[in-house]
Amino acid sequence: MSLNLDPSSPEFQARRAEARKALDALDPAMQGAMAADSKRQDWFETVYKSAEDDPARVPWANLSAHPLTAAFIKAQVRGLDDLRVLDVGCGLGDNAECFAAAGAKVTAFDFIADAISWAKRRFAETQVDYRTADLFALPPEWRGQFDLVHECYTLQAISAALIPQALGILGSLLAPGGKLLIVARGRAEDEEVSGPHWPLPPSVFESAKAQGLEVVVVEDITATAQISRRHWRAVMRRAG
Ligand SMILES: C[S@@+](CC[C@H](N)C(=O)[O-])C[C@H]1O[C@@H](n2cnc3c(N)ncnc32)[C@H](O)[C@@H]1O
Numbered sequence: 018m019s020l021n022l023d024p025s026s027p028e029f030q031a032r033r034a035e036a037r038k039a040l041d042a043l044d045p046a047m048q049g050a051m052a053a054d055s056k057r058q059d060w061f062e063t064v065y066k067s068a069e070d071d072p073a074r075v076p077w078a079n080l081s082a083h084p085l086t087a088a089f090i091k092a093q094v095r096g097l098d099d100l101r102v103l104d105v106g107c108g109l110g111d112n113a114e115c116f117a118a119a120g121a122k123v124t125a126f127d128f129i130a131d132a133i134s135w136a137k138r139r140f141a142e143t144q145v146d147y148r149t150a151d152l153f154a155l156p157p158e159w160r161g162q163f164d165l166v167h168e169c170y171t172l173q174a175i176s177a178a179l180i181p182q183a184l185g186i187l188g189s190l191l192a193p194g195g196k197l198l199i200v201a202r203g204r205a206e207d208e209e210v211s212g213p214h215w216p217l218p219p220s221v222f223e224s225a226k227a228q229g230l231e232v233v234v235v236e237d238i239t240a241t242a243q244i245s246r247r248h249w250r251a252v253m254r255r256a257g
Pocket of ligand 1: 056106129153
């Protein structure tokens, strides 16, 4: 019998709930046993491996581009033709494919090889250049090469101690005039979070400035029919 792959179906949601429970039990961050500077690579590895090709078992895989990313792409009146886009922590590839469908030349990476091979299987005819790479050890030749760097839900999934370094790296990937687009869950500075994930506080934008980024626009988006919780959608560029 084939799996129901409709994320809104009760079957898909039941498989997701079951997987989440099992994954939470294996997650050192959920047990309060995570090292402060952990990249959580073992846990991400476990997520993709234990999913056994069922996207319902990958907690963030909704088999379509994030609505805030898709809306950003649609709103680009001059289009994305030939824009060099980098998708960070691309998972199963839906955001990367959305950029490619709009005409961008897309490179997408994730540090889990199983995620990358899965994305390539899903999009066999893809124009996206999928790579296995770690944000904290990227190919040096990527520096300064991208007109748009997009990250969705990766910063909120790594330990807070690594976020300033991650922002500095994201900024270093921008070509002159390039933009960094961040889509993440948001919270008030003093709101308690149990984590993971860890919605980003407003001070993340101060961290970005300290890493040489200029915040062009921050949208503080409250929950909508499509988006269950508060989100930031922010555009930054290299200062100066
Ligand atoms: C919460 S998921 C989001 C995936 C995708 N961006 C999306 O919106 O569906 C975070 C992704 O980032 C990847 N990731 C986390 N840390 C990373 C790192 N240091 N380098 C590359 N990928 C990373 C994970 O493997 C995972 O696929």
